Amino acid sequence: MNVVIEVRDLRKSYSGVAAVDGISFVARPGEFFGILGPNGAGKTTTLEMIEGLRKPDSGAISLLGRSPWPRDEELLPRIGVQLQASAFFEQMTAREQIRTFAALYGVPDRRADEMLETVGLVDKADTRTEKLSGGQQQRLAIACSLVHDPEVVFLDEPTSGLDPQARRNLWDLLRSINEAGRTVVLTTHYMDEAEALCDRVAIMDHGRILKLDSPAALVRGLDAPLHISVEAAAIAPADARGLAGVEHVSEDGSSVMLTTRDAQSVLAELARRSALEGLQVRGAGLEDVFLDLTGREYRA
Amino acid sequence: MRGLVPLSRAMLLGFVRDRMALFFTLLFPLMFLVLFGGIFSFDTQARSEVLQVGDVPILDRAPREQVGEVDITRVDDLAAAIDQVGKGDADAAVEQHGDELVLHFSRADQVQAATVQGTIGSFVSAANQAVSGEPPRYRLRAEQVEDDSLEAIQFLTPGLLGWAIAMSATFGAALTLVTWRKSRLLRKLRLAPVPTASIVGARVGVSMLVALVQMAVFLGLAMAFFGLRLTGSWWMAIPLVLVATLSFLAIGLLAGAVTRTPESASGLANLIVLPMAFLSGSFFPLEGAPAWLQAISRALPLRHLNEGMLDVMVRGLGPSAAWAPIGVLLGFGLVVGLIAVRLFRWEAD
Numbered sequence: 001m002n003v004v005i006e007v008r009d010l011r012k013s014y015s016g017v018a019a020v021d022g023i024s025f026v027a028r029p030g031e032f033f034g035i036l037g038p039n040g041a042g043k044t045t046t047l048e049m050i051e052g053l054r055k056p057d058s059g060a061i062s063l064l065g066r067s068p069w070p071r072d073e074e075l076l077p078r079i080g081v082q083l084q085a086s087a088f089f090e091q092m093t094a095r096e097q098i099r100t101f102a103a104l105y106g107v108p109d110r111r112a113d114e115m116l117e118t119v120g121l122v123d124k125a126d127t128r129t130e131k132l133s134g135g136q137q138q139r140l141a142i143a144c145s146l147v148h149d150p151e152v153v154f155l156d157e158p159t160s161g162l163d164p165q166a167r168r169n170l171w172d173l174l175r176s177i178n179e180a181g182r183t184v185v186l187t188t189h190y191m192d193e194a195e196a197l198c199d200r201v202a203i204m205d206h207g208r209i210l211k212l213d214s215p216a217a218l219v220r221g222l223d224a225p226l227h228i229s230v231e232a233a234a235i236a237p238a239d240a241r242g243l244a245g246v247e248h249v250s251e252d253g254s255s256v257m258l259t260t261r262d263a264q265s266v267l268a269e270l271a272r273r274s275a276l277e278g279l280q281v282r283g284a285g286l287e288d289v290f291l292d293l294t295g296r297e298y299r300a
Numbered sequence: 301m302r303g304l305v306p307l308s309r310a311m312l313l314g315f316v317r318d319r320m321a322l323f324f325t326l327l328f329p330l331m332f333l334v335l336f337g338g339i340f341s342f343d344t345q346a347r348s349e350v351l352q353v354g355d356v357p358i359l360d361r362a363p364r365e366q367v368g369e370v371d372i373t374r375v376d377d378l379a380a381a382i383d384q385v386g387k388g389d390a391d392a393a394v395e396q397h398g399d400e401l402v403l404h405f406s407r408a409d410q411v412q413a414a415t416v417q418g419t420i421g422s423f424v425s426a427a428n429q430a431v432s433g434e435p436p437r438y439r440l441r442a443e444q445v446e447d448d449s450l451e452a453i454q455f456l457t458p459g460l461l462g463w464a465i466a467m468s469a470t471f472g473a474a475l476t477l478v479t480w481r482k483s484r485l486l487r488k489l490r491l492a493p494v495p496t497a498s499i500v501g502a503r504v505g506v507s508m509l510v511a512l513v514q515m516a517v518f519l520g521l522a523m524a525f526f527g528l529r530l531t532g533s534w535w536m537a538i539p540l541v542l543v544a545t546l547s548f549l550a551i552g553l554l555a556g557a558v559t560r561t562p563e564s565a566s567g568l569a570n571l572i573v574l575p576m577a578f579l580s581g582s583f584f585p586l587e588g589a590p591a592w593l594q595a596i597s598r599a600l601p602l603r604h605l606n607e608g609m610l611d612v613m614v615r616g617l618g619p620s621a622a623w624a625p626i627g628v629l630l631g632f633g634l635v636v637g638l639i640a641v642r643l644f645r646w647e648a649d
């Protein structure tokens with residue numbers, strides 16, 4: 001089997017408004033698949049239909065060769081789901097929560113305790129979940145969804161609300177899961193995250209997939225210019241405009257920024273003029289691709 | 301059934317660590333038992349208080365053991381005595397004019413009025429007999445139908461216990477369902493490989509356990525402090541309580557299925573349980589109620605639980621007296637449970 005998830009022409013609308021409007025894609029075994037999109041793009045709805053939490057209006061879903069709807073108890077132990085909003089049993093400590101979830105899958109307590117250690121919550125093991133911080137709850141929810149070592153992992157904005165250390169640690173954890181051959185599907189608003197983790201990303205808006213490719217290929221496809229900036233004292237904007245290959249120049253008091261598609265000659269020329277003070281070069285990233293595709297205005 | 305044990309444990313922990321739930325399940329109904337038990341036991345022990353206005357030779361000549369049933373106080377002023385009876389400070393005032401004995405009583409307390417009339421009446425009969433000099437030909441021997449004493453606690457305990465069980469089972473089911481749905485825990489469980497039967501089964505098991513604990517605490521306390529005496533086949537109350545718990549759970553699941561927030565779920569549960577408790581004779585007997593009320597009450601599971609418990613726990617009936625209520629309760633639980641299952645929703649929207 002070389003397809004883990006296959007989605008064909010999936011649609012779902014809420015009271016006449018399309019939340020997911022005909023999307024198709026496949027995810028292969030061991031793939032790290034990302035879904036990017038602004039608020040309300042339909043990411044969560046898409047994930048929840050694949051997980052079997054919501055019934056699609058139309059379209060076909062195959063998950064590990066089975067249909068997730070109606071609820072399939074054979075399929076459920078093979079998938080792990082972290083929902084965008086975490087949910088726990090009331091009045092229970094972190095350790096009791098994860099042990100309970102583990103027990104639902106027939107997983108021993110020992111493995112649950114290990115998982116708690118993996119997400120760095122050993123110190124908080126005896127704390128009631130309602131007294132954990134938002135980020136700690138998030139880590140616990142992720143640990144609970146991974147405790148039974150699922151073949152396919154769905155994570156809906158797993159790193160929102162995490163501090164930088166926790167974020168990096170979670171990345172390491174997700175990478176190791178993925179390297180162990182698990183398929184991971186994640187949604188995120190962080191472009192660096194998608195670039196660092198995902199083999200392929202789908203950029204979604206208004207319920208449709210606008211582009212689907214590896215992060216590098218998406219950036220290349222954008223054919224975006226480079227931004228080179230130096231200290232304002234290094235070169236006068238008028239001189240900068242005269243350099244060969246420079247398309248656009250802007251200044252903001254402390255620095256001058258040159259936009260170009262021919263970085264080589266512009267940098268060489270700046271070097272010849274000894275105008276490299278405070279040099280910064282920024283290439284296009286996924287963020288530029290994202291903004292280019294989805295626009296800059298706010299979403300509802 | 302996969303997940304039954306961890307889910308039961310989670311529900312039980314959630315219950316015993318929730319002080320409010322513990323209070324409303326155990327302490328609150330017990331407060332009523334202590335309150336009612338206290339009021340009524342005081343009432344039944346109270347002897348009639350009779351004011352004797354001036355000389356009343358019939359009272360003076362009455363046999364010792366009869367006079368022992370009333371407390372007689374001598375007073376002089378008739379008007380003041382009648383006033384006291386009117387206020388309920390005394391049960392009756394007696395005066396004698398020649399051969400006529402006049403008894404002043406108040407209708408406000410009909411039980412005491414009847415008692416005092418009976419007692420004084422028997423004094424008069426005794427006096428008549430003494431005058432005629434003939435030994436009595438007919439005699440009345442009163443025998444109570446019930447096993448032993450007719451103390452109020454015998455009737456109060458089953459009723460209040462029934463109410464307590466109805467309350468905790470109904471609220472337990474309704475609140476678990478709504479809280480878990482609202483906190484999205486139900487969606488989490490929907491993603492775990494546990495059958496719905498495990499979720500329901502865990503709730504049933506925990507509620508039954510709680511009901512048995514309530515029963516043990518109630519009966520233990522009533523026996524130790526209020527003189528409750530259980531009759532022969534009281535143990536049949538255990539299966540009765542278990543099947544009744546099923547009925548109340550079904551009601552709770554129904555209430556949980558049609559409401560969205562914990563507040564509205566507990567409001568609805570209250571709206572069902574409290575009137576049901578009154579109509580089922582949990583707080584006071586229904587004997588005097590009109591026929592249409594009786595008819596309504598027969599449609600309520602708590603009525604059948606209360607009747608069944610009274611029969612086997614205090615009326616001294618045999619185990620077979622519990623079969624009919626058990627059947628009705630099972631049927632009720634099944635019907636309402638099926639409706640609740642049809643209305644069940646995993647998610648809030």
Ligand SMILES: Nc1ncnc2c1ncn2[C@@H]1O[C@H](COP(=O)(O)OP(=O)(O)OP(=O)(O)O)[C@@H](O)[C@H]1O
Nearest residue numbers: 014019037038039040041042043044045046084649
């Ligand atoms: N249960 C629901 N009922 C009605 N409309 C809904 C429901 N869930 C989602 N929607 C609508 O569907 C659209 C897609 O929502 P979805 O949650 O899939 O977006 P998302 O991409 O996950 O957004 P975010 O980045 O904010 O999490 C939104 O316009 C939302 O308002």
Ligand SMILES: [Mg+2]
Nearest residue numbers: 043044084156
């Ligand atoms: Mg979302």
